[in-house]
Amino acid sequence: MTEKEIVVLRLGHRPERDKRMTTHVGLTARALGANGMILASDDQKIEENINEISPRWGGSFFIKNNANAMEEINNWKKEGGKVCHLSMYGINLPDIVSELKTEKKLMLIVGAEKVPGEIYEVSDWNVAVGNQPHSEVAALAITLDRIAETDPLLKTFGNAELTVIPMGKGKKIVHDNELIEKNKQKK
Numbered sequence: 001m002t003e004k005e006i007v008v009l010r011l012g013h014r015p016e017r018d019k020r021m022t023t024h025v026g027l028t029a030r031a032l033g034a035n036g037m038i039l040a041s042d043d044q045k046i047e048e049n050i051n052e053i054s055p056r057w058g059g060s061f062f063i064k065n066n067a068n069a070m071e072e073i074n075n076w077k078k079e080g081g082k083v084c085h086l087s088m089y090g091i092n093l094p095d096i097v098s099e100l101k102t103e104k105k106l107m108l109i110v111g112a113e114k115v116p117g118e119i120y121e122v123s124d125w126n127v128a129v130g131n132q133p134h135s136e137v138a139a140l141a142i143t144l145d146r147i148a149e150t151d152p153l154l155k156t157f158g159n160a161e162l163t164v165i166p167m168g169k170g171k172k173i174v175h176d177n178e179l180i181e182k183n184k185q186k187k
């Protein structure tokens, strides 16, 4: 079975206002099964923060900083990918989810401030996660969960320095000291 390829395109990030929100878009995308995030603004700090996550917590999530949104979308489409823009004005997710689920190469676009009209035009779908205003992080999380083939909460992340041992009370993290040493030497 071919793996699904999902990237998140983050639009409208304002470095002075949206640092936490955009970091959370990246963390959520990674945790719930996306392969990477493309940031259509220049914020090297976010790039650094996200790049620190995978060596620590496993997997191979990528971030591309300072990208041109339309170029990314057009290249994605040329490679046969489909584009789904998340917007409260779109078709409600339950009405389109079965179609989205069959896509093997999907770009999910989330905005911050007002999203330019051309994004609505160029997208294959404008999809609402309920037609009420809320947040890009919530919209992304619910979409990734609903379109997943297997439960994203059960996904394991290989090559992790740190692994949480789930428990009802307290906190337990296992450290892979050999990998921590190896990664230190790479820096």
Ligand SMILES: C[S@@+](CC[C@H](N)C(=O)[O-])C[C@H]1O[C@@H](n2cnc3c(N)ncnc32)[C@H](O)[C@@H]1O
Residues within 6 Å of the ligand: 086, 087, 088, 089, 109, 110, 111, 112, 113, 114, 115, 127, 128, 129, 130, 131, 132, 133, 134, 135, 136, 137, 139
């Ligand atoms: C806080 S909203 C701001 C929206 C902005 N005022 C506009 O006119 O597009 C930021 C982003 O969250 C996402 N979002 C918020 N509510 C949503 C919903 N109900 N369904 C899908 N996406 C949503 C969209 O990606 C949106 O661009």
